[in-house]
Amino acid sequence: MSDKKVSCRHCKSGSASVPADTTTIHYEKFWLYRHCSSVQQRHQQAQKAGQLFSGLLAMNVVFLGSAFISSMIFNRVAITLADVWILLSILKVLSLFWIIYYLMGTSRQPHAVLYRDSHAGPIWVRGSVLLFGSCSILLNVFQIGYSTILVHCKSKVEILFPVIGILFICTQAYFLWHHSKDCIQVQHNFTRCGLMVTTATNLLVWLLAVTNDTLHMEIESQLREVEQRFSGKAPSSHPHWCNETALCTCPNTTICKIFQEGYILLYPFNTEYSLVCCSVLYVMWKNVGRRISHHHNLDTRPKFKLQGVVFGPVLGTSAVIIGACVFMMYQIQATSLDPSRQVLVIYYSYYIVLLPLMSVGAVIGTIIHALEKKELDTVQNPTRSLDVVLLMGAGLGQICMSYFSIVALMASNPRDLLNSLALAYSVLMILQNITQNVFVIDGLHRRHTPPAKEEDTKEEQNHEAYSQRRVSMLELGQEIRKASLSYIHTYSHLSWKRRVLREISFFLVLSNIILWIIPTFGSHPLFENGMERSFYGYSTWFVIVNFGLPLAVFYRMHSVGGLLEVYVTA
Numbered sequence: 082m083s084d085k086k087v088s089c090r091h092c093k094s095g096s097a098s099v100p101a102d103t104t105t106i107h108y109e110k111f112w113l114y115r116h117c118s119s120v121q122q123r124h125q126q127a128q129k130a131g132q133l134f135s136g137l138l139a140m141n142v143v144f145l146g147s148a149f150i151s152s153m154i155f156n157r158v159a160i161t162l163a164d165v166w167i168l169l170s171i172l173k174v175l176s177l178f179w180i181i182y183y184l185m186g187t188s189r190q191p192h193a194v195l196y197r198d199s200h201a202g203p204i205w206v207r208g209s210v211l212l213f214g215s216c217s218i219l220l221n222v223f224q225i226g227y228s229t230i231l232v233h234c235k236s237k238v239e240i241l242f243p244v245i246g247i248l249f250i251c252t253q254a255y256f257l258w259h260h261s262k263d264c265i266q267v268q269h270n271f272t273r274c275g276l277m278v279t280t281a282t283n284l285l286v287w288l289l290a291v292t293n294d295t296l297h298m299e300i301e302s303q304l305r306e307v308e309q310r311f312s313g314k315a316p317s318s319h320p321h322w323c324n325e326t327a328l329c330t331c332p333n334t335t336i337c338k339i340f341q342e343g344y345i346l347l348y349p350f351n352t353e354y355s356l357v358c359c360s361v362l363y364v365m366w367k368n369v370g371r372r373i374s375h376h377h378n379l380d381t382r383p384k385f386k387l388q389g390v391v392f393g394p395v396l397g398t399s400a401v402i403i404g405a406c407v408f409m410m411y412q413i414q415a416t417s418l419d420p421s422r423q424v425l426v427i428y429y430s431y432y433i434v435l436l437p438l439m440s441v442g443a444v445i446g447t448i449i450h451a452l453e454k455k456e457l458d459t460v461q462n463p464t465r466s467l468d469v470v471l472l473m474g475a476g477l478g479q480i481c482m483s484y485f486s487i488v489a490l491m492a493s494n495p496r497d498l499l500n501s502l503a504l505a506y507s508v509l510m511i512l513q514n515i516t517q518n519v520f521v522i523d524g525l526h527r528r529h530t531p532p533a534k535e536e537d538t539k540e541e542q543n544h545e546a547y548s549q550r551r552v553s554m555l556e557l558g559q560e561i562r563k564a565s566l567s568y569i570h571t572y573s574h575l576s577w578k579r580r581v582l583r584e585i586s587f588f589l590v591l592s593n594i595i596l597w598i599i600p601t602f603g604s605h606p607l608f609e610n611g612m613e614r615s616f617y618g619y620s621t622w623f624v625i626v627n628f629g630l631p632l633a634v635f636y637r638m639h640s641v642g643g644l645l646e647v648y649v650t651a
Contacts, residue, residue, distance in 0.1 A: 613625075
């Protein structure tokens with residue numbers, strides 16, 4: 082496979098879709114399609130072939146890494162965690178070399194980036210990359226510190242792997258922040274392969290993080306049962322685990338405890354970072370060689386403005402505050418030696434109240450979308466297509482756990498108060514996911530219709546006059562009053578359909594934020610209540626929870642972005 086650069090002066094058939102200031106087009110060329118008469122047809126076929134081969138490369142890398150990780154889980158003697166770390170380190174180094182080459186070479190070539198996709202890499206996605214990347218760096222720092230203290234009984238790989246991880250995270254975060262919108266027009270096939278190898282590396286990092294999180298939760302649960310046994314309380318049933326002698330003793334218990342608690346706190350952010358990076362890299366892969374029309378390139382996206390909403394922020398803020406209180410109560414009780422059933426009742430009751438409100442809001446929003454006369458946006462958009470796939474795919478994690486929980490609770494003792502609440506929680510969670518997906522996906526496909534031009538012009542003039550005028554302390558009260566009147570004026574001039582859509586979208590945004598925070602920072606009632614664990618068995622339920630829980634957390638975070646898109650376009 083190779084790339085072919087053709088001047089527009091010698092290729093009239095392909096210059097129609099290119100902006101007027103473009104002087105060079107880099108067409109793709111593949112030896113299988115060298116007999117095609119049309120340059121455009123040869124370019125399209127070569128593009129499909131490049132995507133196919135780079136996709137096959139990523140598939141083989143993922144299967145190889147999955148085989149290593151699975152072998153580590155089922156046969157720890159032949160394949161150890163250090164072997165998996167070595168494989169991931171090699172992939173990270175290869176990805177690092179390609180990213181550096183892209184930053185220093187590919188992106189700096191003439192006519193390399195003729196187009197930038199305005200829909201790709203929105204600010205909330207790039208902000209998530211920086212936030213989760215920073216937390217992942219701190220996680221690796223804690224891991225390095227803990228391994229350094231126990232260096233007398235730890236292998237050098239346990240220190241080297243997080244060091245390579247820090248370099249990989251920093252370089253990748255910089256790359257995605259500055260180049261997530263690129264539609265690269267040179268070195269198509271090499272760029273596709275580099276993006277796919279980097280995507281596969283992030284997927285394998287996520288898969289390893291899920292398995293390590295499983296081990297961590299198993300150890301934590303066994304320690305709690307040991308504490309209960311020593312306190313005179315009968316421990317819950319669990320499978321037989323081999324007793325291993327602790328070969329490493331920490332010389333400084335306080336420092337080790339700080340490292341351990343920091344590691345546990347920051348661990349979920351590592352999984353989220355990998356998933357977000359995979360989604361951004363996939364969009365970049367789809368945009369390789371893509372040409373965006375001049376009209377589409379100049380299309381300005383609506384900006385986020387906190388105007389036209391009153392009840393949504395009030396209800397959403399109330400949900401966040403109450404949810405934070407429930408979360409703190411749950412965390413305090415869950416970490417004690419004798420956790421109370423009452424805190425689980427409060428936890429499930431909070432969800433049973435919030436989830437129906439979210440479902441009703443999503444249904445009302447979907448009905449309003451059906452009543453509106455907005456046209457559907459049928460323009461090809463890889464970012465929107467990926468958003469739909471991620472919403473549907475990530476939502477399957479929570480739905481999967483809920484169905485397994487429903488079967489276990491119905492077959493056990495559904496009349497018990499706690500089991501009844503858990504059953505209602507699972508059913509309502511399924512309904513909320515489905516209704517929210519329909520509302521968000523329908524909203525993403527609606528074409529944006531900006532307000533009247535006269536109102537926009539008047540608002541811009543008022544804003545400009547306000548910016549140029551220096552406000553003194555005596556005029557402050559008058560300016561606040563004017564701003565309040567302007568807010569009320571804007572709210573009253575919105576149509577009732579747009580007003581309701583904005584209220585619902587903002588309420589759902591805040592609700593999904595609190596539903597993202599609660600499981601991310603360690604609240605796992607599906608494991609703590611013990612009913613499903615005793616029904617399916619210790620190991621089986623761990624696999625179900627640790628497969629579905631990261632997807633459920635990612636679903637909440639991704640829903641926030643989709644709902645913000647619906648809000649700004651309403």
